[in-house]
Amino acid sequence: MNRYIYMDNSATTQVKQEVLDEMLPYFNINYGNPSSIYTLGSKSKNAIEIARERVAKAIGANTNEIFFTAGGSESDNWALKGIAYANRKKGNHIITSKIEHHAILHTCQYLEKEGFKVTYLDVDKYGTVDLEQLKNSITDDTILISIMFANNEIGTIQPIKEIGRIAKEKGIYFHTDAVQAIGHVKIDVDDLNIDLLSMSAHKFYGPKGVGALYIRKGVKIDSLIAGGAQERNRRAGTENVPGIVGMGKAIELAYENLEESNAKLIKLRDRMISKIFDRIDYVRLNGHPTNRLPGNVNVCFEFIEGESLLLSLDMEGIAASSGSACTSGSLEPSHVLLAIGLPHEIAHGSLRLSLGDFNTEEEVDYVVDKLVEIVSRLRAMSPLYEKIKEVK
Amino acid sequence: MNRYIYMDNSATTQVKQEVLDEMLPYFNINYGNPSSIYTLGSKSKNAIEIARERVAKAIGANTNEIFFTAGGSESDNWALKGIAYANRKKGNHIITSKIEHHAILHTCQYLEKEGFKVTYLDVDKYGTVDLEQLKNSITDDTILISIMFANNEIGTIQPIKEIGRIAKEKGIYFHTDAVQAIGHVKIDVDDLNIDLLSMSAHKFYGPKGVGALYIRKGVKIDSLIAGGAQERNRRAGTENVPGIVGMGKAIELAYENLEESNAKLIKLRDRMISKIFDRIDYVRLNGHPTNRLPGNVNVCFEFIEGESLLLSLDMEGIAASSGSACTSGSLEPSHVLLAIGLPHEIAHGSLRLSLGDFNTEEEVDYVVDKLVEIVSRLRAMSPLYEKIKEVK
Amino acid sequence: MYSEKVMDHFRNPRNVGEIENADGIGEVGNPRCGDIMKMYLKIENGVIVDAKFKTFGCGSAIASSSMATEMIKGKTIEEAMQVTNKAVAEALDGLPPIKMHCSVLAEQAIKAALLDYSKKNNIQIKGLENFNPDEDVHEH
Amino acid sequence: MYSEKVMDHFRNPRNVGEIENADGIGEVGNPRCGDIMKMYLKIENGVIVDAKFKTFGCGSAIASSSMATEMIKGKTIEEAMQVTNKAVAEALDGLPPIKMHCSVLAEQAIKAALLDYSKKNNIQIKGLENFNPDEDVHEH
Numbered sequence A, B: 001m002n003r004y005i006y007m008d009n010s011a012t013t014q015v016k017q018e019v020l021d022e023m024l025p026y027f028n029i030n031y032g033n034p035s036s037i038y039t040l041g042s043k044s045k046n047a048i049e050i051a052r053e054r055v056a057k058a059i060g061a062n063t064n065e066i067f068f069t070a071g072g073s074e075s076d077n078w079a080l081k082g083i084a085y086a087n088r089k090k091g092n093h094i095i096t097s098k099i100e101h102h103a104i105l106h107t108c109q110y111l112e113k114e115g116f117k118v119t120y121l122d123v124d125k126y127g128t129v130d131l132e133q134l135k136n137s138i139t140d141d142t143i144l145i146s147i148m149f150a151n152n153e154i155g156t157i158q159p160i161k162e163i164g165r166i167a168k169e170k171g172i173y174f175h176t177d178a179v180q181a182i183g184h185v186k187i188d189v190d191d192l193n194i195d196l197l198s199m200s201a202h203k204f205y206g207p208k209g210v211g212a213l214y215i216r217k218g219v220k221i222d223s224l225i226a227g228g229a230q231e232r233n234r235r236a237g238t239e240n241v242p243g244i245v246g247m248g249k250a251i252e253l254a255y256e257n258l259e260e261s262n263a264k265l266i267k268l269r270d271r272m273i274s275k276i277f278d279r280i281d282y283v284r285l286n287g288h289p290t291n292r293l294p295g296n297v298n299v300c301f302e303f304i305e306g307e308s309l310l311l312s313l314d315m316e317g318i319a320a321s322s323g324s325a326c327t328s329g330s331l332e333p334s335h336v337l338l339a340i341g342l343p344h345e346i347a348h349g350s351l352r353l354s355l356g357d358f359n360t361e362e363e364v365d366y367v368v369d370k371l372v373e374i375v376s377r378l379r380a381m382s383p384l385y386e387k388i389k390e391v392k
Numbered sequence C, D: 001m002y003s004e005k006v007m008d009h010f011r012n013p014r015n016v017g018e019i020e021n022a023d024g025i026g027e028v029g030n031p032r033c034g035d036i037m038k039m040y041l042k043i044e045n046g047v048i049v050d051a052k053f054k055t056f057g058c059g060s061a062i063a064s065s066s067m068a069t070e071m072i073k074g075k076t077i078e079e080a081m082q083v084t085n086k087a088v089a090e091a092l093d094g095l096p097p098i099k100m101h102c103s104v105l106a107e108q109a110i111k112a113a114l115l116d117y118s119k120k121n122n123i124q125i126k127g128l129e130n131f132n133p134d135e136d137v138h139e140h
C-alpha cells in the first residue's frame, strides 16, 4: 500500500505529536501515584490539575466540575445511572432521543429493566430532535433529559441551547453526550444550561481510554466506580495520568485552532459532498445540510451495500465507515439512518467519511475518484441497479 | 535531589521500557479503532487479541474469559455490582472481609444501600481471614464471596485455594481482587476455583488506567458500562489500545521472570526487615511474617506519626507510603491496621516500603540508614517517646 | 476479519454478470437485510456449462457468490445439488460466524436457479421438492 | 501539598525541646487521632521569654507548633492570647483545608500552657475562663 488515507476521524483520531510528547514523561519518569504525598506523587497530581484546568476552560466550567473517566461510554453510563439512582425519589422518567449512541441507548434499556421509564424522542429527516415532542413528554416524574450534542453518524448538531432552556425552566437535569462535538463546536455549559456533559479524548487527537464528565456543581449524582478518594471521591481508581495529560493538551490544541480547523474542514467537507453529487447518481446526503459537524460527510449510494464499499475503499488504502448492518453482526442497518426515515435497503448503502486535521484537498479529490470507480463497479454487480436501468 | 529511591511499588510502578516500546505505535501509527473493518482497525484488533492471550495465559484462563477495563477499581465495581444485580433473584447476600481495598468496601456499602446484605469477615493479627467465620456466614442467600488475593497495605496473602473450595462446594461465585498479587504470585484460576478476578496493569510495570476482569465462562453478570459491542458486548467503549497492549506485555514479562524477581524481592525485603529491627526499637512488623507479598515491608514505629515520616523520607529522596490517617483527610488510621488489632496511636506510625524490580540492596541499606536518623529525630520531638523514656 | 480467499474472490469476483437467455435464474435474499443474490445458469444435457451472478451485499456475499459459481461450473445438476453452504464456506477458507448466512444464500441461489430450470423444463430435481427460495435465511 | 513555609518549619522546626522548670506547660491532642502537642513556656514579668514544644503528629502539626512558638516568643501574655489558629496558618502561608485542625491545636497548646501558668500562679488570664484543653478539635 503506497498511501493510506484516513477518513474515519469520527471513529477515532491519531494522537497528535504535541500531545504524545506531553504524555511520555508520565509513563516512566514522573510515574508517581497522584495520591502519594511525596515529590513524585505531587508531580502527577499537578499534571492532572493542569489538564483539568484545560478541560474546564474549553467548556467554560469550573475545574471542580470536571471528572476524568475512561472515555465517552463510561461518562455516558455514569451520567445516566448516576442521576437515575441518586434522584429516584424525585421521579423515574428519563427523556432521550432515538439517535443517541449505544452508550446512551443501552444504558437506558438497562434502566428500563430496573424500573425507570424512558421516552425516546423522534427526529426529523435531518436528524434534529423534535422540541415540541420534548416539551410534551415532560412529566412530573422526569428527572433527566439526555440529548447528544452532535450525532456521530450523520453529524447533525442538535438545538442544545433550546433543550437546555426547556430543561432549566422545568428544573430537570440536562445531560449531553458531546463526544463528537468537543473540539469542533464552541461549547459554554453556562450559556447552554448544560448540567452534565460527556467527552472522550480520542475523538479530538487525544489518547483512547480517557474521557471526562462535566458535572455542574450541586447536581445530585451517584458514583459509577466507587473506591479510593480520587476525583474528589466521585470516581475511584488510580488516575490514568498520561492519558489525562494527553486529553488536556489535546483539548487545548483543539480550541486554540478551532476556527481555522473548522474553516478548513468545512471547505473539504463541502468540496467532497459536491463532487460526489456531481459525479455519482442515486446518492443521498444524510444529516442536516448545513447544521452538521464540520468534518462529517454521510451519504447513501443506492443499490450497493456499505461493507463491500468499505472493503473496496480499504483495498485502495482509504479508511471510512458505514452505518450498514453487516459490520456489526446484526442485519439491521444503523438505528440513526432508520430514525431519519431511510428505507432499510438504502440505509444499507451508507458511507461516512469523517474528515480531520490531517486530510487534504488532494486526498478528498483522490477519494472521490476512487469512489466513482468503486460505486460503478459494485453497481455493475448489483441486481438492484440492473432493475433500475431496465426501468429507465 | 541527587538520587531518587522509589519504594512505593504497591502504589504504582513505572512502565518498563519494553512495555512502553510496544505501546508507542498504537498512539499515532496504528491508531485505528479496533471495531473498524479496514486494515488500520484490524491491526488494533489483533493487538488487543494478542494482549488478551497473554493475560489469559498468565492466570490459566481462556481468552474469551478476559475483559479489559480501565483498572482495578472498575474491575472490582463491575464484579460486585454486576454479580449482585444479575443474581438478585438467587439471593442478596455478599461476603467480603474487613481489609479489602476501598474499591470493594465502598461498593459493598453502596450495595447495602440498595438492599443487599454484606458480611465483613474479621482477620487475625496477621491479616488472614477467618475461614471458620466464612463458612458460618454462608446462607442460602449468599451469591458472592469476594476476598482479596493479597492485601495492599500489609502484604498478607489469603488462603485463596481454601476459599475457592468452600465457594465451589456451596455453589457461590468467588471473586478475588488480585490487583496486588498479579505479577507476584502464581495464579491458576481453575486450580484455585476463582470465578472472577480483578487486575490493574500499573501495579506490574504496565500503564495506569487499564486493567481486566476475568469472568469464568457461564458466570451471570450484568455490564457496568453498556454501549458498543466491544469486549463481546460486555464492556463498552473504544478500547484503550496502547494501554491494553502495554498490559499484555507487562503481564508476560512479569510471569516470565516471576521466580527470579520474587527471589530477589524476598531477599531485599527480608534484609530490610531485619536491618530495621536490628537498628530501631519500638517497631512492629505488620502482616504475615512469611506468607506475604515478596516486596512488602510494613512496620509501625511507635511514638511517631506516619506523614511526618513520609515527608522526612521524601526530603531524602525516598518515596514510601503510610497507612496513617493524615494523608487521606480522615483522622482514622488505615482500616487494615485497625482490623489486625493495632491501637490507633500505633497504627498512626505505620510505614509501607514496597520494593520492586528496580530496587537494589544498596538502596535498601541506604533507606535503613536514613530511617534510623529520621525515626530518632522525630522521636526526639515526640512527647510520647519522652514519656516512655521517663518510665524506663 | 476475512480469509485471503474471501478477499481474493471479493477483489476479483469470478463470473460476474448475466447470461442472456439463461436456462435457469434464481434470486434470493432481501434488500431490507442488505443482500440479494441473483444467479444465472446455462445448462446443457444436465450439465451446468456456465454460471454467472449479480449480488447486492457485503464482501462475503460477493465472495460466496463468486465461489459458488466456480464450484458448480462443469458439474451435473445432481453434483451441483450437493454443493452445500458449508462447502462454499470451506472453499473460502472459512467465513466469520456472523457471515455464515452469506454462504447459505449462495447455496439457496443455486437451488433457486435449478428450481427455475426444472419448472421451465417441467422436470423434477431430487432435493428441491420442498425448497422455497423466498424463505428467509436470517434470524431477525 | 504544603507551602514552602510549612516545609521549612517542618524541615527545621524552631524551638523543639523542653524547658526545665517551665512556668507553664500545656498538652493538647490525642494519640488516637495522631497528634499531640506539648508546649513549654518561660514567662517573666508577663512576657513569654522562651517557648519550646514537643509534637507527635503530621508535618503540619510540627510546622504549626514551630511557628506558634516563634510567634509568641517575646510577646506578653495578652498578646499571645491574640495568636489565633488563623494567624498561625497564615504565617505558614496557609495550610490545606484538611490540616487546619493542626493550627487549631497550636492555638490550644498555647492556651493550655497559659492556663497552666495561670493556675500555678493563681492569676486570671482574660479569655481562658471557659477554655478546656481536653476539648477535641477533630470532627470524628
Ligand SMILES: Cc1ncc(COP(=O)(O)O)c(C=O)c1O
Pocket (backbone or CB within 6 Å): A236, A237, A238, A239, B070, B071, B072, B073, B074, B076, B101, B103, B148, B150, B151, B152, B177, B178, B179, B180, B200, B202, B209, B211
Ligand atoms: C488491592 C487493590 N485493589 C484495587 C485497587 C484499585 O486499582 P486501581 O487504582 O488501578 O483502580 C488497588 C490499587 O490501588 C489495590 O491495591
Ligand SMILES: Cc1ncc(COP(=O)(O)O)c(C=O)c1O
Pocket (backbone or CB within 6 Å): A070, A071, A072, A073, A074, A076, A101, A103, A148, A150, A151, A152, A177, A179, A180, A200, A202, A209, A211, B236, B237, B238, B239
Ligand atoms: C456520540 C458518541 N457517544 C459516545 C461514544 C463512546 O465513546 P468511547 O468509545 O470513547 O467510550 C462515541 C464514540 O464511540 C460517540 O461517538
